[in-house]
Amino acid sequence: MNAHVELVQTALGRVASAGSHSLLEHYDEVFTEDFRWKPSLIGSFHAAEYEGRDGLARYLSDFEGSFAEWTARDPSYHAVGSDVVVAHVHMSVRGNESGVPVEQEIGWVLRFDGDRIARGDAFLSWEEADAAAEGHAHA
Numbered sequence: 001m002n003a004h005v006e007l008v009q010t011a012l013g014r015v016a017s018a019g020s021h022s023l024l025e026h027y028d029e030v031f032t033e034d035f036r037w038k039p040s041l042i043g044s045f046h047a048a049e050y051e052g053r054d055g056l057a058r059y060l061s062d063f064e065g066s067f068a069e070w071t072a073r074d075p076s077y078h079a080v081g082s083d084v085v086v087a088h089v090h091m092s093v094r095g096n097e098s099g100v101p102v103e104q105e106i107g108w109v110l111r112f113d114g115d116r117i118a119r120g121d122a123f124l125s126w127e128e129a130d131a132a133a134e135g136h137a138h139a
Contacts, residue, residue: 002079004112008087009077011117016072020060027053032118039063040106040122067093072106080133083112088126109133 001009011030014022023030037050037059050059063070072089079085087108094101107129111119123129 002085003115004083004085004110005077005079007115007117008085008110009075012072012075012087020064023060024053024057027056030117031056032113032116035117036119038119038121040124066096068096068099069094080136084133084136085110085112086129086133088129109136111136 007030011023011026014026031053034052035056037056038048039050039059050056070091070093072091075087075089077085077087087110089106089108091104091106092101093104104124105126107123107126109121109123109129109132110117121129121132123132
């Protein structure tokens with residue numbers, strides 16, 4: 001298995017078993033110091049992009065403040081080129097204020113710098129994520 005794919009799979013496995021804040025506990029193993037995250041459900045959050053450990057902590061707080069429940073099911077991962085991993089997940093969330101459940105296919109494009117993730121972008125469809133990853137790989 002590709003080492004980058006394995007790192008993403010391990011990190012998301014930790015989240016599934018120990019909760020999203022396990023990402024902060026293992027931040028230095030997984031992310032570059034200046035990691036940048038751009039979520040797909042941007043309207044629900046305060047920032048368009050989150051940077052570094054503090055940014056990831058704010059994102060997790062914003063996400064958990066917006067959604068009462070969430071699960072990411074049936075993840076699949078594939079490498080695109082030498083420094084990009086795409087993750088496909090089935091995301092289920094329930095709005096904290098509205099209580100409305102939402103089912104969505106989410107795609108994450110994770111770009112590596114060396115052996116750690118430097119940037120992550122989320123997309124509201126697998127097709128968008130795949131196209132973005134392919135575009136980066138050929139840039």
